[in-house]
Amino acid sequence: MPTASITPPAPERDRARDRLALSRWLLAVAGMIWVMVALGGATRLTGSGLSIMEWAPLSGALPPLSHAEWQRLYDLYRTIPQYALVNQGFGLEGFQRIFWLEWVHRLWGRLLGLAFLLPFLWFWVRGRIPRPLLPRLLLLFVLGGLQGAVGWFMVASGFEADRTAVSPYRLVVHLSLALLLFAAILWTALSLRHPAPPPLDGMPPGRARALRRWVHAGAGLAVLTMLAGGLVAGLKAGLDYNTFPLMDGRLVPEGYAALSPFWRNLVANIAAVQFNHRLLATLTGIAAAGTAWTALAAGLAGPARRAVLAFPAAVALQYALGVATLLLVVPAWLGTLHQAVAVLVLGTALAALHALRGARAPRLAPSGGPEAAAAPVR
Numbered sequence: 001m002p003t004a005s006i007t008p009p010a011p012e013r014d015r016a017r018d019r020l021a022l023s024r025w026l027l028a029v030a031g032m033i034w035v036m037v038a039l040g041g042a043t044r045l046t047g048s049g050l051s052i053m054e055w056a057p058l059s060g061a062l063p064p065l066s067h068a069e070w071q072r073l074y075d076l077y078r079t080i081p082q083y084a085l086v087n088q089g090f091g092l093e094g095f096q097r098i099f100w101l102e103w104v105h106r107l108w109g110r111l112l113g114l115a116f117l118l119p120f121l122w123f124w125v126r127g128r129i130p131r132p133l134l135p136r137l138l139l140l141f142v143l144g145g146l147q148g149a150v151g152w153f154m155v156a157s158g159f160e161a162d163r164t165a166v167s168p169y170r171l172v173v174h175l176s177l178a179l180l181l182f183a184a185i186l187w188t189a190l191s192l193r194h195p196a197p198p199p200l201d202g203m204p205p206g207r208a209r210a211l212r213r214w215v216h217a218g219a220g221l222a223v224l225t226m227l228a229g230g231l232v233a234g235l236k237a238g239l240d241y242n243t244f245p246l247m248d249g250r251l252v253p254e255g256y257a258a259l260s261p262f263w264r265n266l267v268a269n270i271a272a273v274q275f276n277h278r279l280l281a282t283l284t285g286i287a288a289a290g291t292a293w294t295a296l297a298a299g300l301a302g303p304a305r306r307a308v309l310a311f312p313a314a315v316a317l318q319y320a321l322g323v324a325t326l327l328l329v330v331p332a333w334l335g336t337l338h339q340a341v342a343v344l345v346l347g348t349a350l351a352a353l354h355a356l357r358g359a360r361a362p363r364l365a366p367s368g369g370p371e372a373a374a375a376p377v378r
């Protein structure tokens, strides 16, 4: 196994260059995760997710190359309830239509693994990865592999008797791990690129801390909204109550507490799950508005201003997309867009928090200087 001792440690002045190169690589990986989430949404919404009934991490990289192989996969698919209950008799052509998206989704996952592993090994062998960063990168790689396994665990739930879709809970786990990976990789990339927080010019410390609290609240609420959104998607709850803001003429739907014990409503009751998603989204919107108001009123300027204001803008867009998705009864393209923009919301929240690190601690070395380049990656 290669070690950092193969190449002598990079001289001090090269560290900033290494950090930039590492950050570019990780940003590209984060971008690929974003595409992966969008592909996952499209796969789910076009009913393609259960079309490949085998987990073959290596040999599955090749699509079926002969008629016999297509027929074999189609015959396998015909054994599951989704075929009998949803796609009965749609023929080999119909099967091929749903096959490709799932195949591309899995292929993209393999490419993502390579886009992480190969540059990682290259940087490592050349001694360009700061030592404290190594365990984090290794952990991220393991988590990425785990995500593949969780994906299969989720898909396998869709083959069970009487099921025509995957388990909503496994879907939420799969979505959560994707968001966690995206967040960790983006944060690491930002910390490599900007080891020191940007100055919060002209902002009194009290105001800066208040702003940071708003963004924190907004980011936490946005994450909860996303998890609730995963349940809405998993239970296909977007196909009911297609009015806004009322649900069946009421602000809180009548069947909110229909299940017993009560906690089951939070995860298994379509009315409650959809209402909770709307409520959390609205609270996220309020925190985002508070963020924008505080930043503008305090006259936040420079790069921190751009980073902070991008968050409320992304939330506003996502809110509007959510309402449109609901009113139009979840067309696949719009549902996919809503899922993809959720990642944008998370990304902008993290970028805003990253830009506001200076609000919680005294400033470190000036951005880009040698001391900054040697700073630990947080």
Ligand code: HEM
Binding pocket: 041, 044, 045, 175, 222, 225, 226, 227, 228, 229, 230, 231, 232, 233, 234, 236, 237, 238, 244, 277, 278, 281, 282, 284, 285, 315, 318, 319, 320, 321, 322, 323, 324, 325, 326, 330, 335, 336, 338, 339, 342, 345
């Ligand atoms: C901050 C605002 C919002 C965020 C971050 C957000 C996030 C999400 C996420 C992550 C999903 C799940 C995607 C998946 O796992 O497949 C989702 C699904 C959904 N959201 Fe939102 N959402 C927001 C606002 C809204 C609003 C305001 C509405 C409607 C009133 C809405 C309606 C829906 C619907 C109907 C689905 C299910 C779509 C499907 O089946 O693909 N969302 N949302």
